[in-house]
Amino acid sequence: MANKQLVCALLWVLALIGSIIEHGEAASDFVKADGTSFAVNGESFYPNGFNAYWLMSKGSKPSEMDKVSRALCQAPSYGMTVVRTWAFKDGGYRPLQSSPGVYNEDMFKGLDFVISEAKKYGLRLILSMVNNFKGKRQYVEWAKQRGENLTSEDDFYTNYLVKTFYKNHVKTILLRNNTKTGVVYKDDPSIMAWELINEGRCKSDLSGRTMQAWIEEMAGYVKAIDSEHLLEVGLEGFFGGLDQDQEAIQYDSFASSRNVGSDFISNNQIHGIDFATIHLYPNLWIPHADDATQLSFF
Ligand SMILES: *[C@@H]1O[C@H](CO)[C@@H](O)[C@H](O)[C@H]1NC(C)=O
Numbered sequence: 669m670a671n672k673q674l675v676c677a678l679l680w681v682l683a684l685i686g687s688i689i690e691h692g693e694a695a696s697d698f699v700k701a702d703g704t705s706f707a708v709n710g711e712s713f714y715p716n717g718f719n720a721y722w723l724m725s726k727g728s729k730p731s732e733m734d735k736v737s738r739a740l741c742q743a744p745s746y747g748m749t750v751v752r753t754w755a756f757k758d759g760g761y762r763p764l765q766s767s768p769g770v771y772n773e774d775m776f777k778g779l780d781f782v783i784s785e786a787k788k789y790g791l792r793l794i795l796s797m798v799n800n801f802k803g804k805r806q807y808v809e810w811a812k813q814r815g816e817n818l819t820s821e822d823d824f825y826t827n828y829l830v831k832t833f834y835k836n837h838v839k840t841i842l843l844r845n846n847t848k849t850g851v852v853y854k855d856d857p858s859i860m861a862w863e864l865i866n867e868g869r870c871k872s873d874l875s876g877r878t879m880q881a882w883i884e885e886m887a888g889y890v891k892a893i894d895s896e897h898l899l900e901v902g903l904e905g906f907f908g909g910l911d912q913d914q915e916a917i918q919y920d921s922f923a924s925s926r927n928v929g930s931d932f933i934s935n936n937q938i939h940g941i942d943f944a945t946i947h948l949y950p951n952l953w954i955p956h957a958d959d960a961t962q963l964s965f966f
């Protein structure tokens with residue numbers, strides 16, 4: 669372990685010297701979409717990365733911050749350039765947002781630390797704003813506690829008060845002044861992109877119109893505050909909606925049967941959405957297949 673840390677420290681010094689010679693400072697330009705590729709300052713950028721939902725939580729604990737540094741330090745040696753993580757933890761144990769608009773500063777400093785470590789090792793971040801699963805339910809619960817008559821967690825997408833809570837969270841993240849770097853998140857090029865919602869679904873409206881309208885509204889909201897960063901929805905990649913594209917579906921033998929109220933094609937065509945995402949779980953979708961078959965799914 670000690671050796672690995674020493675190597676990381678050494679690599680960091682070299683990387684820093686390298687980037688000072690090259691650019692004057694680390695990650696000074698934003699990642700942009702360029703046709704079907706990504707580019708930084710006109711040069712192509714290949715995002716190869718990993719998910720680590722736990723970074724903020726560990727980064728906020730003095731006894732565990734080291735795990736964040738080790739992961740982010742080692743990633744570039746495996747050719748990684750991007751890390752995707754949560755910029756939310758709504759309610760529950762050690763929340764970031766304990767109730768609407770109320771933030772736990774220790775947790776926020778954990779996120780500050782994650783961003784500053786990513787910057788240090790030359791990684792870019794994709795930061796997600798809410799989780800479909802627990803987060804949607806928590807937002808709706810908060811609105812119910814304030815007297816809204818809500819019956820479904822999908823009211824997340826339509827209720828005025830819930831949408832106001834969500835927008836306030838987005839704004840709080842975008843305008844956060846990082847206590848470690850002194851750079852406001854919306855001005856920080858080490859963030860590659862924002863994500864509206866992890867694996868958003870709206871099973872109560874399979875026409876897809878509810879999610880489409882929500883994405884349009886929220887993409888406009890993000891871009892009005894921050895027009896520099898890329899934005900993506902956080903979709904799993906399911907074709908869906910009543911107007912679903914039958915031609916596209918025939919190329920998708922597994923996921924096409926999953927209409928969950930999102931629509932990969934129309935959701936990604938929304939103005940302000942800069943790139944598409946898909947999430948693959950061949951281990952769950954073809955559970956009894958061998959490794960080679962599961963790998964071939966990719
Ligand atoms: C709450 O909403 C439900 C379903 O829309 C409705 O049937 C009910 O009367 C409402 N209750 C109140 C107190 O407004």
Ligand SMILES: *[C@@H]1O[C@H](CO)[C@@H](O)[C@H](O)[C@H]1NC(C)=O
Pocket residue numbers: 845846850851852
């Ligand atoms: C962010 O914090 C740094 C360090 O305290 C400060 O120098 C900078 O002016 C702040 N930025 C904004 C926009 O307030």
